[in-house]
Amino acid sequence: MIRTKNPLLPYFFVAPLVLLLLFVFGYPLVQIFDFSFRRIRGIDGPWVGLENYQLILNQPLFHEAVQHNVQLLIAVPIILILSLIIAVILYDRVPGWRIYRTIVFIPYILAVPIVAVVLKKFFQYDGPFNEALRVVGLDLFALDWMGSPDLALWTVLSVIIWREIVFCIVLMLARLLSLDEEMLEAAQLDGAGWWQRLWFIILPQMAGVIEFYFVVSFITMIAAVFSYIFMIGKGGPGTSTMVLELYIFNFLTRSSLPGVASAVSVMLFLVTTVLILILFWVRRGEREQELA
């Protein structure tokens, strides 16, 4: 271990990297905050105070976008429950588990734009999904999955779940593989059934990874679904799949109003920061409980 009498020396060593990080992350953040208070044309513009925020908050489309992001949060518990079940099944090494594990991971190695384009065609009104339904006589269920404003958001949601679930399964499986098998075997010898082992032994030990994924996927649904939305329907039909990221994109690249886009970005940043802080707070509380 290196010992030094000068307490500032370690800071000196890390300073270049800290400065680099500040430049890479800090500078754009400051710039975005600054932009959000200006009417930017190109890369500069006059100070307008809170006007951008007021305009956004008064626009019905913004509220629709927020509402759709909130609706997408339904995916979080669905993904968690499904992936937990699938991970436990794979962990139990049911016959053919190696093949199932490979199949389950396939969606995650496909790029989102490819997934979106393929599934968009799959769900078209005259696409393979509806054709299959018609062939088996289920014409009644051959709906306009992508073209109906009532259905489009739920179709996008199903595509998001289909792909994003894989990351959760990987996390769950990794945690399961690190569990103490002796405890599970002992429970089995004592007569605990599958459900009892899951509920009383496996789940309590997976609380940490579940909390982690909960926050990560929460942030994903609020601030990282753009590629799905843009590739599938660009917010349509109508405004039925408009989300905050697309709202930002439209103001930034189409309406050439980076100040407005920055104001929404700042709001999004603050929301996600609060979520991360909540996670840290919960985790710290748990750690303190464990130590006590």
Added chain:
Amino acid sequence: MKHSRRLSRRDFLKTSAALGAGLTLSQSLPALARTRRQDDELVMWWWGEQELPGLQAWVDDTVAAYTGAKVSAMLQNTDVVISQFQTAAAANEAPDVQFLWNGIYHMESVWFGYLAPLNGLVDQAVLDRSGATRLSFYQGDQYRIGWYPLPMIWEYNKDVFDAAGLDADNPPKTWDALLDACDKIKTSGVDPIGGGVQDGFWGEWYLGHALAQSLDSPSEALDLFIGDLDFREPKYHEFWVRLEELKTSGFLNDSMSSLELYPGIDLVVTGQLGMSESIGTRVPADNDTLNGRVGVMTMPVFGTGALAGKPILDSQGLGISSQTEQKEQAAAFLEFMHAPEQLAKFWELTHWMPADSTWDSSVIDAPIVQQLWDGWVTSADSIPYIPNLMPAQFWTDAMFVASQEIIAGTMTGEAAGDLAARVVQEWRDFNPDLVENYQKWADDLR
């Protein structure tokens, strides 16, 4: 035995120094690149291969044939044509020559001061014959030179018309005749009209054809888009009411909401659809596929505006950055693009017409292309494409939404008018600094 390598202090400092040097270098590279480019070459950012296959070959040929300067041409992605240029211009890194869509798609760059007027730079005779259209002018100055024309048309399948008992050589000219034709085509078992609205462009084209019918001049459209006129007046949202009529009559294809623009038009070529909106550049290929059984027409008339029933002509174009120190060289290159040899090459490599009234059109080998040249490109009746006057916020929040929802059956034409009026007000609130420019532009177009 494996040895784990620990990061020594020396390595750490070396890494930090390398990162710092890299950062400094990356900051200075654009400046170095700019210096080198200004000395040696013209930089052109262009777009068009996406809609006109063969254009890349023509650009390559033109760049190779040009001896006035070395030209570096970069094909742009559709989604960033405007933002890439404006961002580069704001950072004083704009290319010398830039592809420009018509109307508002380059006019905002004019207002921001990113484009140079071409009058006095490019030979006036070349500018005059390039078919840049009225929407390339602001306060008396021309900012775009025409590159190739885009007739905005309705395309129909003559075999479908024949099978429905219609006269394929005399397509409907009035709204009532259109409804009658739709009825007969539907009875014959084919979807009469439609396409694909999922990506929004069908809705834009529809607005271009249909809103024009209620207008007496392009300036009236600008007055509408900036709120000096009101979309809630029946006259101004009638075009959406007519779309609603086509929907409720069952004349639109059921798959329309889930299809994108071009797959939707393909249904005409495959005989699954009678009519759709289309664009001139698609016609030669579609006509070849259908063995000459494609017809083109203007939108049947319902409106009483002076623009109703007129052929619509748009054009793609190019401009010169206000920041370049090589304006004369850039202008010379644009003139070279309109040299007779390059115009002939344009047809040879794209099988499409260049935007130049002196081009030798005798090489046109298909009657339908000749019809487009005579009836749209060189016609004195041709009118500008109205969506080129539409602010982007109107495109995303009003046109896109209204057309998709009407076609999905979840919005009426009247409600679309209310939505448009609200979006126009929002646009004014978000862009108070642009309203005056739009008003001046409207005055130019009166």
